[in-house]
Amino acid sequence: MTEAALSLPTTEPQMHRASAYAHAFGGLMLRDICVLRREAAAFVVRTVMNPLFFVFVFTYVFPRIGQGFTTGSSVSFGTVILPGLMAIAIMFQGIMAVALPLAIELGVGGELFDRIMAPLPTGGVAAEKIVFSAVQSVIAAGVVFPLAYFIPSMPVHVHVSSWAFLLTVIVLAGLVSGAMGLALGTIAKPQQINLIFAVVVIPVTFLGCVYYPWALLHSVRWLQVLVLLNPLVYMSEGLRAALTPALPHMPSPVVLAALVLSLLILSWIGIRGFVKRVIS
Amino acid sequence: MTAVDAIDLKVSHGEIFGLLGPNGAGKTTTIGCCTTRTVPTSGRIWINGVEVQEDPPQARLLIGVVPQQNTLDRACTAWENIYFHCRYFGMAAETARRRSDDLLREFKLFERGSALVRELSGGMAQRLQIARAVAHQPKVLFLDEPTAGLDPQSRLAVWELVRNMRVSGITVLLTTHYMEEADQLCDRVAIIDHGRILVNGTPAELKQSVGAQTVMEMHLSDAPASLAEGLRSLPGVEAVEQTPPGFRVYARSRDGLLPRVVEVAQGYDLRDVAVTEPTLETVFIRLTGRELRD
Numbered sequence: 001m002t003e004a005a006l007s008l009p010t011t012e013p014q015m016h017r018a019s020a021y022a023h024a025f026g027g028l029m030l031r032d033i034c035v036l037r038r039e040a041a042a043f044v045v046r047t048v049m050n051p052l053f054f055v056f057v058f059t060y061v062f063p064r065i066g067q068g069f070t071t072g073s074s075v076s077f078g079t080v081i082l083p084g085l086m087a088i089a090i091m092f093q094g095i096m097a098v099a100l101p102l103a104i105e106l107g108v109g110g111e112l113f114d115r116i117m118a119p120l121p122t123g124g125v126a127a128e129k130i131v132f133s134a135v136q137s138v139i140a141a142g143v144v145f146p147l148a149y150f151i152p153s154m155p156v157h158v159h160v161s162s163w164a165f166l167l168t169v170i171v172l173a174g175l176v177s178g179a180m181g182l183a184l185g186t187i188a189k190p191q192q193i194n195l196i197f198a199v200v201v202i203p204v205t206f207l208g209c210v211y212y213p214w215a216l217l218h219s220v221r222w223l224q225v226l227v228l229l230n231p232l233v234y235m236s237e238g239l240r241a242a243l244t245p246a247l248p249h250m251p252s253p254v255v256l257a258a259l260v261l262s263l264l265i266l267s268w269i270g271i272r273g274f275v276k277r278v279i280s
Numbered sequence: 281m282t283a284v285d286a287i288d289l290k291v292s293h294g295e296i297f298g299l300l301g302p303n304g305a306g307k308t309t310t311i312g313c314c315t316t317r318t319v320p321t322s323g324r325i326w327i328n329g330v331e332v333q334e335d336p337p338q339a340r341l342l343i344g345v346v347p348q349q350n351t352l353d354r355a356c357t358a359w360e361n362i363y364f365h366c367r368y369f370g371m372a373a374e375t376a377r378r379r380s381d382d383l384l385r386e387f388k389l390f391e392r393g394s395a396l397v398r399e400l401s402g403g404m405a406q407r408l409q410i411a412r413a414v415a416h417q418p419k420v421l422f423l424d425e426p427t428a429g430l431d432p433q434s435r436l437a438v439w440e441l442v443r444n445m446r447v448s449g450i451t452v453l454l455t456t457h458y459m460e461e462a463d464q465l466c467d468r469v470a471i472i473d474h475g476r477i478l479v480n481g482t483p484a485e486l487k488q489s490v491g492a493q494t495v496m497e498m499h500l501s502d503a504p505a506s507l508a509e510g511l512r513s514l515p516g517v518e519a520v521e522q523t524p525p526g527f528r529v530y531a532r533s534r535d536g537l538l539p540r541v542v543e544v545a546q547g548y549d550l551r552d553v554a555v556t557e558p559t560l561e562t563v564f565i566r567l568t569g570r571e572l573r574d
Contacts, residue, residue: 020370021337027367034364035355113351114361114412117315118368119340280318 024120028128029135031115036136046096047140051085051147059152075247078152082145083239084210087173089144090137091208091232094177095184095201098133102185103193106277116278126182126274130267133178134171141170158243165252169238172259176231179263182270186277208232213240215248231262287323287477289470291420296442296452298466300459300560302570306475307455308348311424314453315345328419341369344413344421344450348428350405352397358408359384359393362415369416379415387411387441403434410441414450421445423454427461439465459560471564478567483560490558490566492518492530496541499552500526510544526551528565530558 036043059078105111115125149156160166188196207227209217214237217224227233238255240247249255287310291297299307312318314325316336325332332339353361359380366376384390387407392400400408406426413421426442427435442465445452456462462469463483470480479486500507503526511520511529516537518530531537534555542550556562565571 017337020341023370024337024368027364027369030367031353031356031360031364034360038355110347110349110351111354113345113347114353114365115368116317117340117345119337119370121337278317280312 021120021124024118025124025128028115028118028125029132032128032132033135043136043139044143047089047093047143048147050092051089051144052151054085055081055148055151059154063153075244076152076154076156078148078154078156079158079244080213080247081211082148082156082158083243084208084236085148086141086144086170086239086243087208087232087235088205088210089140090170090173090235091177091180091205093137093140093174094133094179094181095197096181097136098129098178098181099185099188099196100193102129102182102274103188103190103196106186107190112278122275122279123271125278126271127267129182129274130175130178130270133181134174137174137177138170141174157246159245160243161245162242166239166242169235169242169255169259172256172263173235173238176235176259176262176266179266179270180231183266183273186270186273204230204232209236213237213248214250231259231266234258234262287472287475289477289480291451291453291468293419293451294446294449295467296446296454296465298462298469299453299455299472300457300462300469300564301455301472302457302564305457305472307457307472308424309475310472311345311347311422311453311455315343315422316340341416342419344416344418346406346409346413346421346423346426348424350397350409352400352405352408352412354397357394357396358389358400358404361397361408362412365412365415371416383411383415401434403430403437406430406434406438407441410438414445414448417448418450420451420453423452425455425457427456427458435461459564463560469560471560471567473564473568479563486560486563487558490530490562492532492558494531494534494537495556495558495562496529496531496537497523497552497554497556498526498529498541498545498550500545501549501551503527504548507545507548511541514540514544 055078058081059076062077112125116122118125149158184196184200207223208230209227210232214224214227214233217227234250234255237250238252238259240249241252241255287306299310301307309318313320313323314327314332316332316339319333327339328342330338330342352358353364356364362380362383363376366379367373371379380393381390384393387410389404389408389411392404397405397408410421410423410426423442427438430438439461442452442454454461454465466483468480468482469486471478471486479489481489503522508520508522508527511517511527514531514537516532516535518532520530521528529541538553538555541553561571
């Protein structure tokens with residue numbers, strides 16, 4: 001390094017550096033947006049299918065054939081699962097948009113190369129994956145909402161008292177799902193990805209308070225306590241608090257705190273795992 | 281396991297420098313350490329004043345890297361591979377667009393700009409990788425086995441591109457296990473084996489270091505020590521080595537040598553004699569007793 005470069009005031013290179021990192025991060029986002037746009041149809045299909053059929057069978061067909069779930073109150077099942085289905089759509093983005101491609105890219109090697117070699121700390125590349133997954137999650141939540149709102153044969157009662165809270169929950173939930181995807185994608189080898197689905201994704205979704213509010217689990221107390229480890233519970237409950245406040249739901253501060261905590265833990269695992277996989 | 285052990289190298293600005301060695305010699309690990317992908321257990325690497333392990337993002341601004349396998353972004357087209365690379369390195373949209381067009385033209389890929397990576401041939405993919413690696417105008421370009429697996433025509437095209445780096449003032453550090461590649465392309469070559477640099481200099485210097493102008497490979501059905509003695513006593517012969525098919529004779533000059541060698545070998549069932557000048561392969565054999573492609 002030359003004398004002149006060494007003697008520069010430190011603030012200027014620092015700013016320079018921050019702007020270089022921001023540019024690299026922005027470039028990575030841009031690349032992902034371009035790829036997502038190209039795969040828009042596939043994105044919509046994979047986002048829509050599960051909630052579409054779920055809503056159709058459980059809230060449209062079942063009431064008509066005399067089958068169905070009771071919610072223990074006057075609220076329709078459609079109202080109960082609207083937030084749950086949005087939560088699941090958000091969580092699945094983390095798996096589909098981060099974990100699966102990442103497990104494959106890390107396994108085959110190579111394909112991530114140019115992004116890893118971008119001029120920002122390697123953890124920044126992992127963080128971009130989390131942030132971009134959150135973008136997809138927000139879109140997915142928006143795609144699922146009209147399905148879950150309009151298809152049920154019984155009225156769905158939605159009441160948003162705070163849009164800011166709703167948006168915060170959706171964005172936080174998206175970030176948590178991205179971080180979870182990152183953690184799973186870096187832990188799993190490509191050949192284990194089916195196993196991950198069976199061992200992690202299925203229990204997480206079925207025990208994520210998607211189809212029932214958390215408060216109703218009080219009759220199975222051990223399960224009610226156990227599911228508190230599941231980040232999806234806080235996504236579902238948070239959306240319940242934001243969208244269908246008539247239903248029992250966890251207090252908003254608890255939801256936000258739990259989502260932030262999940263985000264910190266999962267990001268730490270995911271980013272650390274990512275760096276370990278790409279730098280030897 | 282130690283893949284690279286106490287390497288000490290200096291590569292000068294504007295030079296094409298080759299690391300020549302067999303597979304598993306530690307070439308890729310060396311490149312990995314220089315390009316922020318591998319963290320060495322000890323030692324330091326400086327690129328243009330930046331210590332690589334201290335500041336990987338800063339080092340990445342200064343280097344372009346073409347690894348051994350195809351690392352193109354399969355979700356993107358050829359053009360997008362360069363365009364997004366430029367964006368990662370902070371270029372504005374318009375500048376990046378122009379740079380991508382220019383590079384595709386320069387690397388004779390312009391017509392394939394909208395092709396997805398899987399639609400490109402091996403040679404095209406390699407050209408695109410090099411184009412992408414230099415898109416942000418790095419100071420140093422690292423090429424790990426740049427022509428491995430390419431057909432002869434694509435190999436020559438890659439050589440041409442590497443030579444052109446000199447014009448752009450880009451320093452090149454390449455690894456190869458092809459001695460012709462090192463010989464033809466590089467200003468200086470370091471021979472590496474078992475993670476250590478054995479020797480380093482210009483190809484001409486290295487070949488001179490063998491101390492012989494002529495190398496003769498003799499194939500015999502039987503190669504007794506008495507024949508080796510006989511060969512050693514011939515005028516002009518510097519050294520004789522036993523090889524699996526017979527002997528290798530190093531001599532100062534080839535004048536009149538062949539008939540004398542054939543004469544001495546009479547009665548030993550001489551099958552074949554090949555007379556060559558020393559190559560980098562000879563240098564490697566002299567230093568390690570093994571062939572490059574063992």
